[in-house]
Amino acid sequence: MQTAHGIGDPLAAVWGVGVRFPNDVEALRDVDCTLRTGELVALVGPSGCGKSTLLRVLAGLAQPTTGTVEIAGRPPAEARREAAPIGIVFQQPTLLAWRTVARNTVLPLELAGVAGATRDADARALLEAVGLAEFADAYPHQLSGGMRMRVAVARALVHRPALLLMDEPFAALDELTRETLQEELLALRARHGFTTLFVTHNVFEAVFLADRVLVMTPRPGRVVGEVAVPFGRTRDAELRADPAFAQLAGQVARRLREAQA
Amino acid sequence: MRAAPLAVFALILLAWHAAVVAFGIPPYLLPGPATVGAEAWAHLGELVRASAVTGAAALLGFLLSLGGGVLIAFAFAQSRVIARSLWPYAVFLQTVPIVAIAPLIVIWSGPGFRSVVLVTWLVGVFPIVTSGTAGLTAVEPELLELFRVHNASRWQTLWNLRLPNAVPHLMAGAQASGGLSVVGAIAGEVFAGYGSSARGLGYLILLTSGQLKTAYLFAAVLACTLLGLIAFGTLTAVGHAIGSRWRDPA
Numbered sequence: 001m002q003t004a005h006g007i008g009d010p011l012a013a014v015w016g017v018g019v020r021f022p023n024d025v026e027a028l029r030d031v032d033c034t035l036r037t038g039e040l041v042a043l044v045g046p047s048g049c050g051k052s053t054l055l056r057v058l059a060g061l062a063q064p065t066t067g068t069v070e071i072a073g074r075p076p077a078e079a080r081r082e083a084a085p086i087g088i089v090f091q092q093p094t095l096l097a098w099r100t101v102a103r104n105t106v107l108p109l110e111l112a113g114v115a116g117a118t119r120d121a122d123a124r125a126l127l128e129a130v131g132l133a134e135f136a137d138a139y140p141h142q143l144s145g146g147m148r149m150r151v152a153v154a155r156a157l158v159h160r161p162a163l164l165l166m167d168e169p170f171a172a173l174d175e176l177t178r179e180t181l182q183e184e185l186l187a188l189r190a191r192h193g194f195t196t197l198f199v200t201h202n203v204f205e206a207v208f209l210a211d212r213v214l215v216m217t218p219r220p221g222r223v224v225g226e227v228a229v230p231f232g233r234t235r236d237a238e239l240r241a242d243p244a245f246a247q248l249a250g251q252v253a254r255r256l257r258e259a260q261a
Numbered sequence: 262m263r264a265a266p267l268a269v270f271a272l273i274l275l276a277w278h279a280a281v282v283a284f285g286i287p288p289y290l291l292p293g294p295a296t297v298g299a300e301a302w303a304h305l306g307e308l309v310r311a312s313a314v315t316g317a318a319a320l321l322g323f324l325l326s327l328g329g330g331v332l333i334a335f336a337f338a339q340s341r342v343i344a345r346s347l348w349p350y351a352v353f354l355q356t357v358p359i360v361a362i363a364p365l366i367v368i369w370s371g372p373g374f375r376s377v378v379l380v381t382w383l384v385g386v387f388p389i390v391t392s393g394t395a396g397l398t399a400v401e402p403e404l405l406e407l408f409r410v411h412n413a414s415r416w417q418t419l420w421n422l423r424l425p426n427a428v429p430h431l432m433a434g435a436q437a438s439g440g441l442s443v444v445g446a447i448a449g450e451v452f453a454g455y456g457s458s459a460r461g462l463g464y465l466i467l468l469t470s471g472q473l474k475t476a477y478l479f480a481a482v483l484a485c486t487l488l489g490l491i492a493f494g495t496l497t498a499v500g501h502a503i504g505s506r507w508r509d510p511a
Contacts, residue, residue, distance in 0.1 A: 061406050081412050088410045094403045098425045098507050111411045111421070139506065159411075 008037035011084065011195045012058055012163060017067035018220070019053050027053040029220035031067070035163070040189060040196040042206035043223075044252065045216030046260055051199045054221065055165050058197060059086055071163060085112075087156030087194070089169040093148035095140040101127065101151050102136040108159040119158075126154040129188060146177035153185065157192060164196045170205065179237065182208055186235055203252045207245060208235065213252050217259045225255045292476035301480035307465070312484045315461040318374060319446035319492065322381025326438050329382065330389025331431070337390070338397035338423065355387040359445065363452035377449035377461070384445030385438040392434025396427025429507045432500040439492040447485055462488070 012035040019028040027050040035041055045051050056062040057069055060076030071079035071086075080086040087108070095104045102123055109119035127133050130150040140148055149169060156164060170178040182205060189196065200206050206213045207229055215225035229248060231239060239245050274294045280286070281293040288296055301308060333351070337344040363380050370376045400423055408418045450463025460468075462485050469478040 056406075059406070059410050061409060080410065086410050088407060090403045090407075092403065094401060094407055096404070096422070096425065098428070107421070108411045111408070111413045111417055 010034045011037045012071045012197075013069075014054070014057070015068045017054070017057060017064040017069060019050070019057065019062060020065045026220040028057075028064075029222050031221065031223050033214060033223055035195050035197060037162075037195055038193050039211045040198060040209055042198045042200060042210035042213045043216060044200055044203060044206045044213060044256060045221060046218050046256070047201055049216045049218050050221030051201075051216060052167050054216075055167050055197060055199050058163070059088055059165050084162035085159050087159070087161035087164045089149075089152050089156045089164070089166045091168045091171055093140070093145075093152040095148055095151055095155075097140055100137050100139055101132060101143070104140070104151055105154045105158055107155060112159060114159075122158055123154070126158050127151075129191070130154045130184060144177075146173055146181065149173060149177075149181060150184070153181075153188070157188065157194070160192065161194055164194045166196065166198045168199055168201065171200070171202070178205070179240070183237060185209065190233065203249045203256065204240070207249045207252060208239065215252065215255045215259050224259050227252050227255060289473045289475050292479060296476045297479040297483070300474075300476035301483065304477060304480060307460075308462075308480060308484050311460050311462045311465050311481070312488055314455070314459045315443070315446050315450060315463065315485075316488055316491075318377045318449065318461065319381055319442040319488065322378045322446060322449075323385055323435075323439055323442035323492075325378065325382045326385035326389050326442065327435060330386045330434070330438070331393050333386070333390045334393025334397055334427070335419075337394040344394065351387065351390055354383060359384055359448050360452075363448060366449075367453045372453045373455055374459075376453035377446055377455070377463075380449030380453065381442050381445035384448070385442040388434040388437035388441065389431065392430040392437075393427055396430030397423045399430075400426050425507075429504060432496075432503060436493065436496045436500060439496045440489055443485065443489040443492050 014031055014033050017028055017031045018026070020026045031054060033041075033054075043051050043054065053062060057064050058071070058076055060080055069076055072083040073079075074083060076086070096107070099107070102120075105123040105127055106119050109122060114122075124133065124136070127136055130153060132147060132150055132154070135143065135147065140151070143151070152169070156166075170181050173181065185196075186209065198206070198209055203213075207227075210229050213227040213229060214223050215227070216222065217224050227248070231245070278293050278295065281291060292300070337347065359380060362383060363376075366376050366379050366383075370379055397419075404422055404426075405418070408422055413421070446461070447463040447466070450461040451467055454464050455461065462481055465481040466478060466485075469475070469481060
């Protein structure tokens with residue numbers, strides 16, 4: 001059930017999650033957080049603080065040592081099979097070099113056993129949405145870094161996931177491309193209404209994209225602060241020039257410094 | 262710059278010819294290039310027939326190496342336990358000299374085409390196994406995670422990720438294996454032969470060296486080299502055609 005703001009019931013929740021690796025490194029300690037349906041939450045923290053580990057726990061790729069993780073009321077590995085499909089974007093585009101753009105985009109549907117005609121139409125629609133329709137038959141090595149990342153985003157959304165997990169997806173791109181992709185992500189989210197966890201170490205990126213920003217400490221990572229971003233859902237490039245934007249980014253940066261102290 | 266290797270070839274022929282004439286080397290020790298050419302021309306039919314026989318054995322052995330090697334690589338890539346327990350035997354097969362094994366194969370399998378192909382397979386399979394195993398296991402961890410997030414089955418991951426990821430590795434392995442297959446077929450023929458029904462290049466080499474027909478022997482060796490070059494050239498061209506699609510985006 002969604003409220004008037006489009007923010008609904010909790011989709012994913014993490015209670016008291018700790019992760020300790022076999023080499024005895026403690027990545028996360030006692031992390032609580034909730035992602036409500038339709039919301040975009042940014043997770044900021046110093047590098048190596050366990051942000052990615054938390055994302056991987058939500059994806060069902062890493063097992064928490066302590067605590068509970070639920071997506072749509074089930075463990076992630078179970079939820080992503082039925083109730084809540086997951087899309088994931090890493091820092092690198094991680095495209096299959098031997099597949100064309102169209103065949104890369106269609107991969108999640110192929111793996112889910114969706115029939116050929118439907119999946120090709122879905123892939124085409126998403127490629128159009130990220131402005132790559134005319135590159136459908138190109139191979140990844142023929143594209144620029146920004147275009148490859150657009151393919152990765154299209155691939156992560158093609159199966160209409162309930163939860164989109166993004167692990168510093170734009171960190172390796174140049175400033176201009178990064179800002180364009182941020183705006184495109186907001187447009188996609190307005191159209192498709194997926195829930196997003198967006199990991200970044202860039203406070204401007206976090207504030208521009210997110211409804212809420214969670215601040216993490218260095219390892220073992222804990223969520224120690226939350227900053228609400230009151231700019232509504234329709235944001236454009238103009239927001240970056242807004243003094244309120246800079247002020248909020250400054251506030252998040254301060255919280256981040258405090259967390260490191 | 263394509264002409265450069267040909268120029269070197271011409272220089273070598275000239276030096277060879279000059280040395281044979283200048284030092285008066287008898288033709289049963291070292292025939293001049295002209296003598297070898299004349300001998301090759303005189304026995305052209307026999308040389309072509311022998312090359313075809315050897316080529317067929319090498320090709321079949323190579324294809325079996327490719328198929329068998331990929332299957333073995335699959336098994337190795339499936340579990341570390343399998344790979345660890347079988348690896349020493351694969352290395353053993355590779356390091357034991359083929360001249361020591363070939364007579365055994367003739368004892369077990371009898372002289373003839375089958376034994377020649379078997380020797381070829383033993384020589385050619387190892388590069389496919391190593392390159393295949395490397396290609397199937399050296400997959401970017403994030404790609405494996407992507408497949409897990411999309412609930413891919415083991416089979417889907419193998420077919421859509423591990424196998425295509427192994428293709429460039431396998432192409433490199435196939436190039437090595439193709440060259441070795443020609444060597445293996447010739448070695449197999451030296452030991453196993455085909456009886457009186459057919460004569461391969463290995464048999465020709467054995468025959469001509471026994472009778473001190475050194476110029477003919479040179480011609481046969483030349484045919485072996487040509488066969489190896491054809492194998493290498495073909496596989497390089499195929500590798501190039503496939504490689505253009507497999508280029509890494511990074």
